[in-house]
Amino acid sequence: MSQQSFFKRKWVQIGLAVGVITLGVIGSEVLVATAPTASRKPPEKVARLVTTEPVQAGNHNVSLLGYGVVQAEQQITLQARVSGAVKRIGDKFVPGATFKKGDVLIELDNTDYRIELQTAQANLAQAQSTFTSEQGNQVVAQSDFDLLGMNVDERERALILRKPQLEAARATVQSAQAGVERAKVNLERTILRAPFDGVVVSREASVGAQVSATTALGVLASSKAFWISVAVPQADLKWIRFPTGNQPGSTVCVSDASSAEQNCHPGRVLSLQTSVQDSGRQAQVLVEVPRNFGPQHQPLLLAQYVKVRFDGIELQNVFKLAPSSVHDSNVWVNDNGELDIRPVNIAYRAADYVLIDRGLSNGENIVTSNLGSPVNRMAIRTNEPSQTPSPATEAAKP
Template sequence: MSDQSFFKRKWVQIGLAIGVVALGVIGSEVLVATAPTASRKPPEKVARLVTTEPVKAGDYTVSLLGYGVVEPEQQITLQARVSGTVQSIGPKFVPGASFKKGEVLVQLDNTDYRIELQTAQAALAQAQSTLTSELGNQVVAQSDFELLGLNVDERERALILRKPQLEAAKATVQSAQAGVERAKVNLERTILRAPFDGVVVSREASVGAQVSATTALGVLASSEAYWISVAVPQADLKWIKFPEGKQAGSTVCVSDASSREDGCHKGTVLNLQTSVQDNGRQAQVLVEVPRNNNKNLQPLLLAQYVKVRFDGIELRNVFKLAPSSVHDNTVWVNDNGELDIRPVNIAFRSAEYVLIDRGLNNGESIVTSNLGSPVNRMAIRTNEPPNNATTPAPAAVKP
């Protein structure tokens, strides 16, 4: 075969290959151009399902919670006022025991003080006898002076009539009487009685112990009422009523800090103390609780850690919401199927509830659901029937 025919056949093959490729490209463009196109539709808005709750304004008393330690209204250290030996101890002088005012707690040996009283009484009798004798001498001196008819000055007259001797005898009687009274008081002081109704906090006295006027025999606490110094944030003091004139302070409800009981011991606010706690810089409110004013509850104990709930000032025409329904000073309102993120004014906030005085209206429904990414005016829906839906009347119940 010649070279000319070889090259001719080669060029024919190349031309056929190029033609096939060109036809394929043209065909694919025609298919793309004539292919059907799908029309895009905007995504439908899906309303978020929420739960709602209608609100209604009312009058609510602000409630504050604080903590403190129970202390006695009065507490003293029992001390002997005379020296002596402890002869006996009263049955009520036991730590934790209750006693009444005037009960004997400690009896000292009174032998020396009885002898002292007898000695003082004898001295008084002697002084009174001397005074009686001197009064007799006064009569004799007066009679002699009148018989003699002496003309003397006032000083000489007093000496003749024995007035200095009479004054000395009277002074001796007065001193002896004071000695008797002192002896009686010392004898009485050998009996140590309870100065008020209370409980025994501690006892240091023992039978046979020698005590002096400075010896501490025990600690007594009054049981008429308890005092509690309650720590309260200074910003919350405006909600507490303090006594002023005839107006009493806020009432309080006191219970054990760890108790789950519903009942509590009732008390009142006495005053605001002049110092604050170093830790937290909280104010100290003094509260008084009468002893055992609720006999159905466990009585309060000294040094007991308690929680104190204050019934504070009443706020009128406010809305009471759960803290979970308030979001950074805003409330979510269901406004005809749209979410209205509405700013409100919080009058009072606690861990249990929030009181709102501006921003809401009676009858509005607030959203109580937890929305992850709330957007103002977003569509929302509820499972509740619309307001204009009619509810069928219940069937009559046959008697």
């Protein structure tokens, strides 16, 4: 084959390849130009499904919670007024036992005090006898003075009529009477009686032990009432009602710090103490709880750590909502199918409720669902058939 034929054949092959490529490009452009186009639709608006509940204003007490330690209204250390050996310990002088005022707790050996009383009574009898004799001597002296008709001054007259001797005898009688009374009191003090209704906290006395006026025999606590000093933030004192005149203080409910308050003990606020707590700088409110609770109550114990719920001042015409329904200072309201993110005024916020005094109206439905990204006026819906759909909700329907 000649060289000229070879080159001619090569150019023919190149031309065919270029033609094929050109036809492919033109065909693809025609297909793209003549392909059907899909019309773009705007995204559908889907109303968020929520749960709601109506609100109604009412009067609600502000409820505060504080903590404190139970102590007795009265607590004393039992001590003897006289010295002696412990002869007998009363059956009710046992730690934890209750007693009534006047019950015998301890008896001391009274032998020495009975002898002292007998001696004092003998001294009194002797003094009275001397006084009686001196009264007779005065009568005789008066008779002799009248017979003699002596003219003397008052000082000499008193001496002649034995008035100093009579006064001395009278003073001796009075001293002897005091000695008898003192001996009787000391004899009575050998029996130690309960000074009030109460409970025995502890006992240190033992039969046969020698005691004196400085010996601690035990600790007694009054059973009339418990006192609890409750730590309360100073800013919350405005919600607590303190006694003024005939108006009692706020009521309280006291229960163990770890309980759920089913068996709380009712009580009342007594006073606001004059000092603040060292730790936390909180105010101290004194609360009293009577001990006349029934058997259905778990009894309070001295030194028990308790929580105290105060029924504080009543707020009128407020809405009580769950904390989960209040978002910062806003409430979500279902406004005819649209979300109304509405600012409200919080009168009081507690751990388990919030009181709203402005921003809501009776009968409005608040949204109780948790919305991830709420937008004001966004479309919402509920499963309630009575809800009237908003224009935004109608537009969202297919």
